[in-house]
Amino acid sequence: MKVAEKLPCGLCAEVAGFCLLFLYCLFACQGPRSTATDSIDQRSYRLGGIGAFEEMVGAGVKKLALSAAMPKAEMDALFDEAKAIAERNGAEIYLEAEFLVTDLFPAEITEGMQVLLIYRGRTLQDYMDLKERKRRLVEGGSYEGGAREEIARDQAGRGESVVGLGGRTCGRGQGGTTT
Secondary structure (H helix, E strand, O other), X not given: OOOOOEOOOOOEHHHHHHHHHHHHHHHHOOOOOOOXXXXXXXXXXXXXXXXXXXXXXXXXXXXXXXXXXXXXXXXXXXXXXXXXXXXXXXXXXXXXXXXXXXXXXOHHXXXXXXXXXXXXXXXXXXXXXXXXXXXXXXXXXXXXXXHHHHHHHHHOOOOOEEEXXXXXXXXXXXXXXXX
């Protein structure tokens, strides 16, 4: 029986050689590394995010999800595909050019942009009712304090988060941007 030769660090040379061979194979089999210049196109990236939100809404996990806020030209370029994906997932979409601005979603997030509301059933009507309620409060000069807070709370789904808007989490729940 041969005694294994020890390295200065105390490891057996055979074990150290096996570890190096294993590490080499592990990294050599990974294929080419991506570089900073490799990237997915924005249209595909955005459609992937929208598709994921449409699946959540279609499955009933969330009531409302929002796409990232985009300029009109970008939204126009992906709207038809987003609609087809929504239909496949049992969700609906609504193109919102004047998103409900509250303390939860300040104007700088969506100003001059468009957002897809991803929903099922009555959720779109609930959103429109909330926009109208806020409009009446502002018109009457009473969009402040508790009334203002209640609009934001209702926008968040009273405890659920709202997923979307480019990955920002808004609301008091967990997740990206959905209610």
